Amino acid sequence: MATMHDVARLAQVSVSTVSYVLTGTRPISQATRNKVLAAMAQLDYQPNAMARGLASRRSRILGLLMPMDERGLGATETAFVTGAAAAASVAGYHLVLSPVGGGDLDDLRRLASQRMLDGVVLMEVQLADERVTVLQEAGVPLVLIGRTGDTSTLSYVDIDFDQTVREAVAHLVGLGHRRIVYVNHSAATLASGYGPALRTRDAFTAAMTGHGLEPVMIAAEDSAAGGRAALAAAFAQAPELTAVLAMNETAIFGILGELTGRGLSVPDDVSVVSMVTSPQVAELATPALTAMTSPGSALGRIAIEALTRHLDGPADLRHQQLLPCALEIRGSTAPPRSRQPMGADQ
Amino acid sequence: MATMHDVARLAQVSVSTVSYVLTGTRPISQATRNKVLAAMAQLDYQPNAMARGLASRRSRILGLLMPMDERGLGATETAFVTGAAAAASVAGYHLVLSPVGGGDLDDLRRLASQRMLDGVVLMEVQLADERVTVLQEAGVPLVLIGRTGDTSTLSYVDIDFDQTVREAVAHLVGLGHRRIVYVNHSAATLASGYGPALRTRDAFTAAMTGHGLEPVMIAAEDSAAGGRAALAAAFAQAPELTAVLAMNETAIFGILGELTGRGLSVPDDVSVVSMVTSPQVAELATPALTAMTSPGSALGRIAIEALTRHLDGPADLRHQQLLPCALEIRGSTAPPRSRQPMGADQ
DNA sequence: GAACTTCGTCGAAGCGTTTCGACGAAGCGG
DNA sequence: CCGCTTCGTCGAAACGCTTCGACGAAGTTC
Numbered sequence: 001m002a003t004m005h006d007v008a009r010l011a012q013v014s015v016s017t018v019s020y021v022l023t024g025t026r027p028i029s030q031a032t033r034n035k036v037l038a039a040m041a042q043l044d045y046q047p048n049a050m051a052r053g054l055a056s057r058r059s060r061i062l063g064l065l066m067p068m069d070e071r072g073l074g075a076t077e078t079a080f081v082t083g084a085a086a087a088a089s090v091a092g093y094h095l096v097l098s099p100v101g102g103g104d105l106d107d108l109r110r111l112a113s114q115r116m117l118d119g120v121v122l123m124e125v126q127l128a129d130e131r132v133t134v135l136q137e138a139g140v141p142l143v144l145i146g147r148t149g150d151t152s153t154l155s156y157v158d159i160d161f162d163q164t165v166r167e168a169v170a171h172l173v174g175l176g177h178r179r180i181v182y183v184n185h186s187a188a189t190l191a192s193g194y195g196p197a198l199r200t201r202d203a204f205t206a207a208m209t210g211h212g213l214e215p216v217m218i219a220a221e222d223s224a225a226g227g228r229a230a231l232a233a234a235f236a237q238a239p240e241l242t243a244v245l246a247m248n249e250t251a252i253f254g255i256l257g258e259l260t261g262r263g264l265s266v267p268d269d270v271s272v273v274s275m276v277t278s279p280q281v282a283e284l285a286t287p288a289l290t291a292m293t294s295p296g297s298a299l300g301r302i303a304i305e306a307l308t309r310h311l312d313g314p315a316d317l318r319h320q321q322l323l324p325c326a327l328e329i330r331g332s333t334a335p336p337r338s339r340q341p342m343g344a345d346q
Numbered sequence: 347m348a349t350m351h352d353v354a355r356l357a358q359v360s361v362s363t364v365s366y367v368l369t370g371t372r373p374i375s376q377a378t379r380n381k382v383l384a385a386m387a388q389l390d391y392q393p394n395a396m397a398r399g400l401a402s403r404r405s406r407i408l409g410l411l412m413p414m415d416e417r418g419l420g421a422t423e424t425a426f427v428t429g430a431a432a433a434a435s436v437a438g439y440h441l442v443l444s445p446v447g448g449g450d451l452d453d454l455r456r457l458a459s460q461r462m463l464d465g466v467v468l469m470e471v472q473l474a475d476e477r478v479t480v481l482q483e484a485g486v487p488l489v490l491i492g493r494t495g496d497t498s499t500l501s502y503v504d505i506d507f508d509q510t511v512r513e514a515v516a517h518l519v520g521l522g523h524r525r526i527v528y529v530n531h532s533a534a535t536l537a538s539g540y541g542p543a544l545r546t547r548d549a550f551t552a553a554m555t556g557h558g559l560e561p562v563m564i565a566a567e568d569s570a571a572g573g574r575a576a577l578a579a580a581f582a583q584a585p586e587l588t589a590v591l592a593m594n595e596t597a598i599f600g601i602l603g604e605l606t607g608r609g610l611s612v613p614d615d616v617s618v619v620s621m622v623t624s625p626q627v628a629e630l631a632t633p634a635l636t637a638m639t640s641p642g643s644a645l646g647r648i649a650i651e652a653l654t655r656h657l658d659g660p661a662d663l664r665h666q667q668l669l670p671c672a673l674e675i676r677g678s679t680a681p682p683r684s685r686q687p688m689g690a691d692q
Numbered sequence: 693g694a695a696c697t698t699c700g701t702c703g704a705a706g707c708g709t710t711t712c713g714a715c716g717a718a719g720c721g722g
Numbered sequence: 723c724c725g726c727t728t729c730g731t732c733g734a735a736a737c738g739c740t741t742c743g744a745c746g747a748a749g750t751t752c
Binding site for chain 1: 435
Binding site: 362397400 | 709711
């Protein structure tokens with residue numbers, strides 16, 4: 001493995017000159033630059049990341065901290081990651097994904113204090129998230145995907161849930177639906193302070209009330225069975241429902257299955273809209289789901305851009321931005337068929 | 347940020363002594379050790395990863411290279427990652443995930459040559475995989491998930507596709523099915539030399555032939571539409587089929603949808619087995635899918651264990667291991683109903 | 693053309709660790 | 723009680739890079 005010394009010797013310049021060629025921190029004449037570049041190529045020189053990091057006190061590594069639960073990463077999260085990785089690469093940083101679970105607060109503290117990460121993007125932020133505190137205390141530059149309760153001192157990018165829900169509701173209301181049930185994440189998730197669940201709940205209430213309609217929300221476990229149970233609960237609370245709005249990629253398949261099981265067809269009997277869903281998942285269902293598609297890769301890109309700007313520019317700037325999901329109409333929504341309410345169902 | 351110097355001064359010992367306490371490379375008296383430990387705690391000392399890495403020539407970081415396509419990570423891959431992360435943590439390593447796409451061979455070469463990764467686990471290996479060559483040339487210790495064509499010099503852990511297919515086929519044959527169609531990945535994927543697709547194809551042929559049955563395989567695009575098309579093709583080739591075996595988590599939903607669309611019920615008319623599928627995904631379908639569940643987290647754990655053993659032990663040992671998937675019977679398989687072949691269907 | 697800048701390069705001092713050789717103090721067999 | 727190991731500790735030299743101050747040489751300005 002060739003070092004900078006070898007390159008300098010071969011090019012007959014000093015080590016510092018080689019360094020300046022590499023980093024561009026000082027002007028170097030074209031002739032010298034060429035000599036150095038040639039030597040580097042000849043030796044197949046690659047700078048040693050550790051030495052560089054030690055001397056410059058910047059690793060040029062960005063961390064993307066993603067809690068990995070057993071559910072896996074949806075296409076949404078994946079788009080997010082690829083968007084972030086691409087942006088990092090453009091900015092001259094490596095992006096590493098760290099699967100830190102919720103319990104590893106100590107692990108996180110260690111990671112942060114070891115000066116191995118120049119900055120961090122945090123996914124799946126809770127309203128009150130200890131990880132934020134740990135990272136802030138360790139002095140690691142930070143950008144959130146999602147928001148904590150108090151956003152005053154933080155940079156974040158998040159989905160504009162308010163706007164997204166409003167648009168979804170408007171779509172259904174525009175088709176003529178009046179009785180719309182919102183299937184949210186589980187009660188436990190709500191209780192744990194998961195921002196998206198809380199924000200969509202409130203947004204749904206506001207949107208429905210704004211249309212003069214009664215908001216009905218059901219909490220569903222993140223499983224197919226949870227979706228089935230949720231649909232049963234929905235019919236119990238609102239027998240005459242004609243549309244379901246859901247933000248729960250797992251439960252939605254249970255909802256669909258249960259609908260079919262009850263002899264109801266989508267979209268003729270019940271319209272279904274899935275929120276924060278990727279096209280890929282929306283296409284899995286039959287019929288394909290009308291969905292609010294999340295701006296996954298844009299979120300990732302923007303988060304990284306905000307972070308690198310923060311690192312490279314000396315500015316102490318905060319970046320706060322909300323992006324709405326885009327309505328993509330597929331086969332699961334239609335005007336309601338005027339039919340008899342399900343009455344004594346279930 | 348406290349350094350080792352600060353700790354040494356506070357504990358009134360030399361820097362090297364502090365280092366020995368930390369690394370355990372030389373004996374240290376209990377008394378001294380306690381002094382040092384106390385000083386470290388008092389200063390909230392964290393070793394600087396870069397300095398450590400530079401001096402010791404080992405970063406204690408392991409890379410997990412996973413191509414991220416837009417499909418997202420299934421629960422199988424996720425289990426894999428979490429298994430690997432846990433094992434790395436136990437062995438005292440950090441695990442970082444690097445979303446290197448297929449095109450970034452240069453990026454990979456750079457990553458490998460920068461001495462930032464002590465070792466690498468490579469996912470989604472092709473039969474002829476350039477990444478392997480690049481990494482080997484860069485001298486980075488390597489463990490594969492999956493296998494290249496020539497495995498003689500490599501460490502790997504992989505699914506035992508032969509055994510898995512045999513078991514799946516035996517399950518169906520045991521139920522009385524004779525006419526079984528295998529839905530594989532796309533023709534393009536097969537052509538690109540994707541090991542699992544190739545190996546299961548051959549294993550299926552062998553297993554069916556072993557039972558005296560004719561193997562019928564259909565290549566399906568990785569999409570719901572691909573699954574529908576595949577089922578149509580299957581009925582065209584084998585109108586009297588009573589069972590479908592599939593290894594394509596995306597297509598399977600299309601298959602299921604198309605089956606329903608043709609008025610065929612699962613499992614009464616057609617049994618369905620999904621291979622290399624996680625319980626979570628299997629439960630999404632209605633009825634829940636009988637599946638060959640992949641040993642995801644074990645694969646990850648074993649890969650990392652093999653890698654760390656290779657790094658810590660001086661031995662030049664190779665680790666080659668195959669793990670079968672486990673048959674989990676759910677609601678999508680049953681004995682075939684004796685019914686009229688579909689005849690001029692489609 | 694004297695007095696300043698700017699340009700291009702060099703040498704050397706770090707960055708925070710690990711690790712090697714050295715060395716006094718014990719412990720031990722004979 | 724004399725040589726030998728072993729134990730516990732120290733000082734100093736790496737590790738491979740960045741960055742700072744310095745300094746001729748060349749341009750600029752009046």
